[in-house]
Amino acid sequence: MDRFAHLLLNQITLLLRSLRYIVFFCILTIGRIFAQPTYWVESGVSRSLDGYMTQYADTTAQRQIGQIKALQNEFKPLLGGLLNQGYTSAHHWMHIRLNSKTPQTAFLELDNPRINAVWFYQFVGDKLVRQIRTGDERAFDSRGFPQYNWVFPVALDGKTPSDLFVMVAKRHEVLGVRVTVWDNQTFEQKDRSSYLSWGLLAGLTLLILLINVTAFVATRQSVYFWFIILILVIAFHISTQSGLGFQYLWPESPGFNRFDPQLLSGWLIMIAQLQFMQHFIGQKAFDSPAYKAVQLYKFSLLGLLGLNIVFRLVDLFPQSHFRWTFNLTLLFTVISILLAYWSIFERIRQREKVVLFYTFTFSVQLIGYLLVFFINLAFTQGREPLFQIDSYVVVVINFLFDLVILSSGILFFWFQSYREQNEKLLTTIHHHEQAQSQKIIEALEIERNRIAEDLYDDVGAMLSTAIGYVSSVMRKPDVREKFPLLTEARQLLVRAVDNLRTVSHNLMPKNFAELGLAKSLGETIDKVSASTDIQFQYIVAGTERRLDASTEVQIFRIAVELINDIVKNSNATQATFQLVYGENSLVMIAEDDGPSPPQYNNLHSKVAFINGKIDADISPEGVTVLAEIPY
Numbered sequence: 244m245d246r247f248a249h250l251l252l253n254q255i256t257l258l259l260r261s262l263r264y265i266v267f268f269c270i271l272t273i274g275r276i277f278a279q280p281t282y283w284v285e286s287g288v289s290r291s292l293d294g295y296m297t298q299y300a301d302t303t304a305q306r307q308i309g310q311i312k313a314l315q316n317e318f319k320p321l322l323g324g325l326l327n328q329g330y331t332s333a334h335h336w337m338h339i340r341l342n343s344k345t346p347q348t349a350f351l352e353l354d355n356p357r358i359n360a361v362w363f364y365q366f367v368g369d370k371l372v373r374q375i376r377t378g379d380e381r382a383f384d385s386r387g388f389p390q391y392n393w394v395f396p397v398a399l400d401g402k403t404p405s406d407l408f409v410m411v412a413k414r415h416e417v418l419g420v421r422v423t424v425w426d427n428q429t430f431e432q433k434d435r436s437s438y439l440s441w442g443l444l445a446g447l448t449l450l451i452l453l454i455n456v457t458a459f460v461a462t463r464q465s466v467y468f469w470f471i472i473l474i475l476v477i478a479f480h481i482s483t484q485s486g487l488g489f490q491y492l493w494p495e496s497p498g499f500n501r502f503d504p505q506l507l508s509g510w511l512i513m514i515a516q517l518q519f520m521q522h523f524i525g526q527k528a529f530d531s532p533a534y535k536a537v538q539l540y541k542f543s544l545l546g547l548l549g550l551n552i553v554f555r556l557v558d559l560f561p562q563s564h565f566r567w568t569f570n571l572t573l574l575f576t577v578i579s580i581l582l583a584y585w586s587i588f589e590r591i592r593q594r595e596k597v598v599l600f601y602t603f604t605f606s607v608q609l610i611g612y613l614l615v616f617f618i619n620l621a622f623t624q625g626r627e628p629l630f631q632i633d634s635y636v637v638v639v640i641n642f643l644f645d646l647v648i649l650s651s652g653i654l655f656f657w658f659q660s661y662r663e664q665n666e667k668l669l670t671t672i673h674h675h676e677q678a679q680s681q682k683i684i685e686a687l688e689i690e691r692n693r694i695a696e697d698l699y700d701d702v703g704a705m706l707s708t709a710i711g712y713v714s715s716v717m718r719k720p721d722v723r724e725k726f727p728l729l730t731e732a733r734q735l736l737v738r739a740v741d742n743l744r745t746v747s748h749n750l751m752p753k754n755f756a757e758l759g760l761a762k763s764l765g766e767t768i769d770k771v772s773a774s775t776d777i778q779f780q781y782i783v784a785g786t787e788r789r790l791d792a793s794t795e796v797q798i799f800r801i802a803v804e805l806i807n808d809i810v811k812n813s814n815a816t817q818a819t820f821q822l823v824y825g826e827n828s829l830v831m832i833a834e835d836d837g838p839s840p841p842q843y844n845n846l847h848s849k850v851a852f853i854n855g856k857i858d859a860d861i862s863p864e865g866v867t868v869l870a871e872i873p874y
Contacts (some may be wrong), residue, residue: 279318281340281404284349286426292324292339296422301334301410308364308371308408311336324422330566332415334360337422341397342404350430351407353393354421356486357505362410363395367403378412380501383494390434391486416565441487444639448478451646454654464657469519470650476515477642480508484638502555503565509572510548513579514541520605523653524598526586533585540582544575576612597656604649611641760795761787761822764802768820775810777835778817785824790874797853798829798872804846805833805868813837813866828873836865 282295297318299311306314318338326335341349353361360378364371375395377385388394397405411420425433452474459467482488483505493499517537520526528534551568554560560567583605590598614637714733758766761783772779789795802820809818815837823830840861850857855872 279338279340281342282424284341284343284347284399284424284426286347286428288426289429292422292424293322294320296321296324296337296339298326298338299336300328300331301336304332304334304412306334308362308374311408311410312366321422326411326418326420326422328418330415331413331418332562334410334412335418337409337411339407339422339424340404341399341407341424343399343401346401347399348427349397349399350425350427351395351397351409352390352423352425352430353409353411354423355419356392356489357484357500358393358411358418358420359414359416360410360412361393362408364408365395365397366406366408367400372398372405379489380497382497383489389490391490394430414565415562417569441485444643447643447646448474451650455650458654458657462657462661464661466519466522466653466657469515469522470653473512473515473519474646476508476511477638477645480505480512481638481642483508502552503568506565506568506572507548507551510544510551510575513575514544514548517541517579517582520583520586520601524586524590524595524601526590531586531589533582533589537582537586540578547571573616576616580609580612597652600652600656604644604652607644607648608641611637611644759787759789760799763799764820764822767803768806771806771810777810777813777815779806780817780819782819782821783824784821788824788829788874790829794853794872797849798831801846801849801870802831802833804843804849805831805870808841808843809833809835809837812839812842814839815865828871831868831870831872833868834865838863838865841866841868 279297280295282290282292297315298321299314299318301311315338318336321337326337328335339351341351343349351363356379358378359380361375363373363375363377365373375385375387377387377393386393388396395407395409397407399405409422411418452471455467455471455474458464459471479488482492488504489497489500518541521534521537526534526537554564587598587602587605591602765781765783768779768781771777790798802822806820809815813835815835818833818835820834821830821832823832841859847857850870850872853872855870857868857870859869860867
């Protein structure tokens with residue numbers, strides 16, 4: 244009996260030992276299943292945070308880090324390292340365990356610079372080795388690391404893992420945070436390239452601003468001014484979205500972040516975009532039914548913007564302010580797009596190049612606006628966005644498009660407009676000068692006609708009377724024999740009368756208006772041929788076409804100067820003068836065989852005055868001059 248009891252006791256002892264091992268094995272197995280794995284930081288290796296991060300929502304917004312650590316079993320997996328909670332006022336805690344095979348500094352980055360409160364805790368075992376309490380409600384230097392995002396350096400000794408707890412919170416706003424773990428080398432490269440890219444964008448922005456400011460000062464065109472305003476507003480919007488504004492513009496004024504500058508600057512962008520559009524396409528009240536609607540919308544939006552700022556100052560709707568501001572932003576975006584296309588379609592039928600260009604640029608921008616719309620809409624509903632890209636990246640791409648393409652278009656179209664206006668001004672000045680010159684010429688022609696008439700009628704008559712007196716005296720033989728010089732005096736008087744007639748004819752042929760240009764030139768050449776040894780040939784080709792009196796007089800003066808130069812300076816024996824009436828122009832051709840070059844007096848300016856062209860071919864064998872005057 245004692246032996247049986249002893250055997251039974253041994254069996255029970257073995258069974259209890261087996262159960263103990265089984266329970267230990269089960270506990271170990273369950274611990275391995277449910278324990279959070281460690282994320283190993285390796286240089287140059289980037290892995291997804293799926294399965295490495297957990298999160299817990301503290302709806303009381305009161306728990307501290309000690310209480311949170313005690314609730315670690317209630318943490319849930321955070322897929323992809325993206326915490327997307329939509330509208331929330333809870334404290335959201337995230338936990339990740341980091342380790343490395345060698346001592347190094349890793350970096351934990353939260354990609355959302357617009358978080359009201361961020362608490363960071365690093366534990367090694369149960370020991371708290373670092374804590375940071377920051378957020379955009381505190382000064383920028385509270386972050387401890389100078390970066391536009393939330394970046395927390397984590398010192399790893401290569402032996403013991405570090406448990407990181409991060410709390411993020413917003414005041415009844417949309418909360419979306421993407422978490423990334425970087426090794427030291429990769430983060431430094433990423434950080435340098437990121438700031439370099441922002442610096443290049445800032446430099447390009449300043450360059451475009453300088454060009455447009457210069458253009459505005461030079462031309463005083465309002466389109467340049469409103470484009471400058473649009474660039475500044477978009478640049479400010481990007482700085483608020485990216486966190487660079489808080490880092491560089493108002494680092495000591497965290498209270499400014501309470502006004503949600505990234506949302507309200509979006510309202511300013513809509514106003515500036517519509518204002519710029521009106522000046523770019525030339526929308527006016529008298530030619531656009533959409534003008535009044537756009538104006539009313541702009542001023543209404545500006546008034547609502549001011550009202551929104553007042554509500555922010557007095558904190559009138561602390562729990563719902565962001566929600567209705569965000570919803571209004573989405574609504575206003577849709578209205579702005581519709582008004583812009585309404586304004587464009589009013590003018591697009593006219594096929595104006597500037598309107599077609601703006602339609603293209605705005606349509607490209609619309610794609611970006613729609614992307615931003617859907618990305619933000621997904622975050623408001625706490626869903627994974629369809630496009631794995633931050634909305635401000637799309638805004639930056641749109642901004643680059645504006646800077647390069649739209650700025651080039653403005654400079655091109657307004658330079659073209661300025662050139663056209665300049666050409667019109669020069670044409671007006673030219674017409675004014677022509678009118679003034681025409682008046683001067685008419686006055687000179689009147690004076691020439693008066694001089695010609697005085698010479699022909701008065702001086703010519705007096706010389707003819709003197710010839711008659713001399714002739715009557717010379718009829719007496721004794722006088723003719725006693726004064727032989729009277730014969731020479733009479734011949735000189737006759738030659739003087741002939742020369743006087745030639746001069747007065749050259750000034751203005753008698754009955755020029757009735758005879759016309761061709762016949763008047765024919766009479767002039769006949770008179771010249773009779774008084775010189777040069778054999779002139781006069782040719783008229785084509786059907787004679789009468790021009791206005793002033794033009795014909797100018798052409799006659801040009802022809803007389805060509806003929807007189809042949810007589811006085813050419814030493815020619817033969818000359819030909821042709822008057823050719825073409826379909827579109829009158830051509831004068833003067834040819835001589837004289838070896839001497841011509842000596843004209845402002846002949847080119849006289850031809851240019853009547854919009855003509857003149858060309859001369861000078862050689863030892865003779866001179867050929869061709870003048871073409873358009874009708």
